[in-house]
Amino acid sequence: MRRVCLLGASGSIGSQSLDILSKDREAFELVGFSVGKRIEKISQILSLFPNVRHFCVQEGKAASMLSLIYPDLHIYVGDRGLLQLIKNCECDMVVNALVGFSGMAPSVLSMELGKILCLANKESLVVGGKLINDLRKQGRGTLYPIDSEHVAIAKLLSRVNREDVDKIWITASGGSFRDRNRDELGSVTPAEALAHPTWSMGAKITIDSATMMNKGFEVIEAKVLFDFPLERTHILMHKESHVHSLLQMKDGSYLADVSAPDMHGPIAYALYETKVPFELVKADSLQELGDFTFWDFDPNRYPAVGIALSAFAKGGNAPAVLNAANEIAVYAFLEGKIPFTSIEDEVSYALDHVPYEEEVSLDGLIKTDAYTRDLVGKHIAGR
Numbered sequence: 346m347r348r349v350c351l352l353g354a355s356g357s358i359g360s361q362s363l364d365i366l367s368k369d370r371e372a373f374e375l376v377g378f379s380v381g382k383r384i385e386k387i388s389q390i391l392s393l394f395p396n397v398r399h400f401c402v403q404e405g406k407a408a409s410m411l412s413l414i415y416p417d418l419h420i421y422v423g424d425r426g427l428l429q430l431i432k433n434c435e436c437d438m439v440v441n442a443l444v445g446f447s448g449m450a451p452s453v454l455s456m457e458l459g460k461i462l463c464l465a466n467k468e469s470l471v472v473g474g475k476l477i478n479d480l481r482k483q484g485r486g487t488l489y490p491i492d493s494e495h496v497a498i499a500k501l502l503s504r505v506n507r508e509d510v511d512k513i514w515i516t517a518s519g520g521s522f523r524d525r526n527r528d529e530l531g532s533v534t535p536a537e538a539l540a541h542p543t544w545s546m547g548a549k550i551t552i553d554s555a556t557m558m559n560k561g562f563e564v565i566e567a568k569v570l571f572d573f574p575l576e577r578t579h580i581l582m583h584k585e586s587h588v589h590s591l592l593q594m595k596d597g598s599y600l601a602d603v604s605a606p607d608m609h610g611p612i613a614y615a616l617y618e619t620k621v622p623f624e625l626v627k628a629d630s631l632q633e634l635g636d637f638t639f640w641d642f643d644p645n646r647y648p649a650v651g652i653a654l655s656a657f658a659k660g661g662n663a664p665a666v667l668n669a670a671n672e673i674a675v676y677a678f679l680e681g682k683i684p685f686t687s688i689e690d691e692v693s694y695a696l697d698h699v700p701y702e703e704e705v706s707l708d709g710l711i712k713t714d715a716y717t718r719d720l721v722g723k724h725i726a727g728r
């Protein structure tokens with residue numbers, strides 16, 4: 346029995362995690378959860394999990410109102426509240442399904458406290474991969490990724506000898522505008538960008554998929570998690586999103602994790618701490634994997650990938666700048682303040698203008714995040 350604290354319970358990964366938790370009451374007990382602004386989800390969650398005593402919301406006003414409805418429950422507020430929730434709810438497992446930098450400090454705290462961290466919040470690894478890996482090296486906390494590509498890579502690597510692996514291929518759908526060239530992107534709307542061809546996800550990751558910043562983040566995430574050489578980690582465009590990632594072996598054969606695009610599988614793999622039966626597909630060529638479409642990744646079509654990887658290569662606080670600027674720019678696009686193609690421009694602007702810092706600490710990353718948000722917010726306002 347694992348006592349689970351679910352952060353981001355009102356979101357896409359959060360609600361799919363609730364499905365899994367509610368179907369296996371012998372393996373899991375939900376002891377705490379958070380939502381952001383969608384407080385209407387709280388009553389549904391509490392009716393499914395009536396023993397929960399702790400929850401967190403993003404805004405103080407909502408918390409005051411909810412404390413009248415739930416006087417016997419512990420209610421926490423904001424970024425600080427997320428940390429108090431993890432500390433107080435007596436969980437052994439934290440599922441971090443928050444989006445963006447708000448997930449960073451909860452990931453670090455979960456590891457510091459020696460919890461099992463099931464991590465969907467890839468921004469934690471992009472911004473604070475070094476901090477989290479330092480904790481892993483010290484044996485503090487246990488980390489299981491939730492991202493489908495990284496669950497696939499973990500499964501694949503568990504069945505081979507690493508010395509026999511030539512390349513890791515991370516597959517990419519190409520997002521909502523994969524059938525358009527760059528010249529056609531100037532006037533695309535948020536509604537068009539949110540129409541992902543294969544996955545149903547939260548708004549921010551859907552826009553990150555359209556720019557493919559998401560794939561840049563995933564290459565970084567793979568490096569942080571598996572420490573496989575970056576020069577042998579590649580992106581492969583794949584239309585159907587059924588092949589979640591591939592290993593190309595030194596003998597030329599492929600090993601793939603293949604299933605329909607549904608996050609319940611990867612989430613369950615993390616929640617059950619990898620103790621889930623699975624089968625992989627071995628093939629001598631990509632064509633042999635099935636009736637799927639693959640094509641080469643074009644870095645000029647998706648410059649966000651190169652921007653992300655350069656920031657990662659620079660190190661220090663650059664990934665924090667990358668992430669914060671991207672978040673601000675993505676939400677500005679969604680609010681109609683900037684065109685789609687300016688998302689990458691705003692990220693590059695921030696990387697050129699935020700002072701570089703070599704040393705990485707949680708406090709330093711929080712300062713860089715705030716500084717970058719302010720800088721990019723003003724830059725967008727002045728356009």
Ligand SMILES: NC(=O)c1ccc[n+]([C@@H]2O[C@H](COP(=O)([O-])OP(=O)(O)OC[C@H]3O[C@@H](n4cnc5c(N)ncnc54)[C@H](OP(=O)(O)O)[C@@H]3O)[C@@H](O)[C@H]2O)c1
Pocket residue numbers: 352353354355356357358359379380381382383384402403423424442443444445447465466467468491492493544545546547548549550608
């Ligand atoms: N969705 C997928 O299929 C998928 C796949 C792989 C990886 N991921 C990763 O998983 C993470 C979550 O993605 P998602 O698609 O589930 O996002 P989502 O649907 O937008 O959900 C995000 C959750 O975080 C909460 N939240 C947002 N900002 C917050 C803040 N400042 N403070 C507290 N809570 C906050 C939201 O609360 P409210 O909605 O109540 O405001 C919601 O519960 C992301 O890092 C994403 O990259 C997602």
